[in-house]
Amino acid sequence: MSKLLVKERDVVVPGEDIVEGMDYLPSKGTYREGDKIVASQLGLVRIDGKVIKVIPLSGKYAPKRGDTVIGKVIDVLMSGWRIDIDSAYSAMLGLKEATSSFIARGADLTKYYDIGEYIAVNITNVTSQKLIDVSMRGPGLRKLEGGCFIEVNTSKVPRIIGKQGSMISMIKQATDCRVIVGQNGIVWISGTPEMEAIAIDVIKKIAKEAHIPGLTDTIQTYLDKKVPKKKIVEPKAEEQEKKPEVKDTEEKKETPSKEEKK
Amino acid sequence: MNYKKRLDGRKFDELRPIEAKAGVIARADGSGYFKIGNTIAYAAVYGPRELYPRFMQNPEKGIIRVNYNMLPFSSKGNRVRPGGSRRSQEISMVTEKALLPVLDLSEFPNSVIDIFIELPQTDAGTRCAGICAASIALADAGITMKDMVSSISVGRVDDQVVVDLNYDEEAYDAPVADVPLAFLNKSKEISLLQMDGDITEEQLFKAVEMGKKACEKISKIQREALKNKYK
Structure with a gap:
């Protein structure tokens, strides 16, 4: 009989026991010692059926083919x-x-x-x-060219992109900015100065609260509050946006977000 | 014989009050703060990053570099010349060796992890505070490590075995031994043991046992510090 010593989404530190018993399998960010599965990275516990892994909260970008x-x-x-x-x-x-x-x-x-x-x-x-x-x-x-760059931690990128790019297209739509998110945590934003500032603010907020569930709704309300004049401009803005949107959506294809997010 | 009560009124196995924090330095990849009594240590971790000069690179695994530094005004103002010394060089080296057993650097060939430990205020036990802070900083930097390291100094004052000596005790006018220890939290393996002064075998074993218990308390505080960052 295996016993879980922590809950899903709990923060664990290196060397902390996650499971006692042989029923689970260690995956990324964990290792087995004796009959225990132990965390080897600071992060959130994720239980995927019988597989235990730790999603890191910090750390340098590890380059992967296709990113x-x-x-x-x-x-x-x-x-x-x-x-x-x-x-x-x-x-x-x-x-x-x-x-x-x-x-x-x-x-x-x-x-x-x-x-x-x-x-x-x-x-x-x-x-x-x-x-x-x-x-x-x-x-x-x-x-x-143009626009501005901000740096966030690479572990936050899946949250910024969102499921099937939902979060990022929400930001694009609301602020009318062109946004490219690199898997290494560098984000490029280009638009009018005021809207750029809002987009930066929102992305930083996402990065800060990335480990809190129900983020999409929080950000939606936050955006609505920040961009009040949007309603008047809306029909025009949406037409304009179509063009850059087509170009920029390509990067969002290989979002690893699906497995990371629930 | 005469040392019945500790100079600051603590019990013989009592630690000074401890405070720990993670993520105190914004631009660093990971950072830690560890305060024990009047000793304060800051640690910042940068990397893994590319290592130059090139001859220092190891194509099989990454290396770590530790830089321990006491600020000139940190103790009694008597260590006025800033920068490295023979002492700081030695402590950098032992700190590096105390932290290496928990790190898996095979994923980072040819690269380096830089650890900077700065002590703005000191009252003995600096290398131990430095190791504790560095351990927090490494975990905060998201580096893969199988365990955390915690460290404490033990020793004897006169014929009493004590834990966590402060400067007044180290300088007490009686035979004193100061033994800095570092433990891996899980396996309780010792990754640092130095000795300054002399101590009997019996006292040393007793001191190490007391140090082990103290490190359990410290490791809890380190864990809390890391978890509090994400609350």
């Missing part, structure tokens, strides 16, 4: 760019993967992406030694 991230160009090399993706390792963007246009041999690469510029990229490969390859071939992957 869309926002990175900053930190170096221009012979045959590509080095990108800081706010993880423990920097990523490499090769020439072929950078643009669809032809780049002549010996061309000045800073014409395409210069140091300090931000780009949305897709991770194509991560090796055991954590060499990361990224690509810009794909919908919505481009240089990010």
Whole structure:
């Protein structure tokens, strides 16, 4: 007979016992010691049938193949760019993967992406030694000009995107901003200055309250309060929004949010 | 023989009042605060991040770097020259070795986790407070660790075995031994044991047992500190 020593969604610290007995299986963020399952990370307990895992509340972004991230160009090399993706390792963007246009041999690469510029990229490969390859071939992957960037913890990203992108499209609709959320926790927001400020405020609020259930409703009411004039502008705003929306929805496809959220 | 009562009136196995917090430094990946009596330690963790110079990189697993520093004004104003010293170098090294057994760094080849421990106010037991704060900071940074580390100094004053010596006791005019200890919370393995002064075998065993009990209390406080951050 197995005994659960904590409840689901409880915060556990490394070294804390979660289960006593052999009926459950340890998964991410946990390990088995003797007949106990013990947490190895600070986070929330999640029980998925017989599988126990800990969803981390903090920590650096661990690069995964297929993730869309926002990175900053930190170096221009012979045959590509080095990108800081706010993880423990920097990523490499090769020439072929950078643009669809032809780049002549010996061309000045800073014409395409210069140091300090931000780009949305897709991770194509991560090796055991954590060499990361990224690509810009794909919908919505481009240089990010204008707007502003904010940083949130990578563990909060699934909540910001929401189930099937519900949270993010809610913010987009209310504030009329273009938003791209990188899996590494960097968020790009572009719109009118006032609306940008509201969007930033809301995203920060989500990040702060990410571990509290029923967040979508809280944010909905919060947004309604913050954007009162919306009703007058609504029909016009929605039409305008259609265009950028199509472009930006692509990144939301690979949201890992479904499994994380309930 | 003469040491019947402790200088600050505590029982022989009583700890000074402890306060702990997590997430006190906004820009750090993880941070911890640990106060025991008049000793205050702040720890900040940065990383895992890329490690330079390159010759220090280990392609098999990441490394940790600890920097222990007592601020010049922290004790009695007699340690006025700021920066590293032979003492701080040694303590950085033992702190690193006390924390390593709980960390799994194989996921982070060629990288480093930097731990900075600063002590704005000290009254003995600094390396122990530093280890406790660093342990909180590492957990707060979301680093995979199989356990937490807690630490306390034990020792003897005259012929009494005591826990958590303060500076007045360390400087007491009688034979004194100061034994900083660090335990892994679950397995109760010892990851730090140093000794300053002399102590009999019997007293040492008794002191280690008392230290183990004290560390159980400390580990509870550390856990609470981390959980309180998310309340």
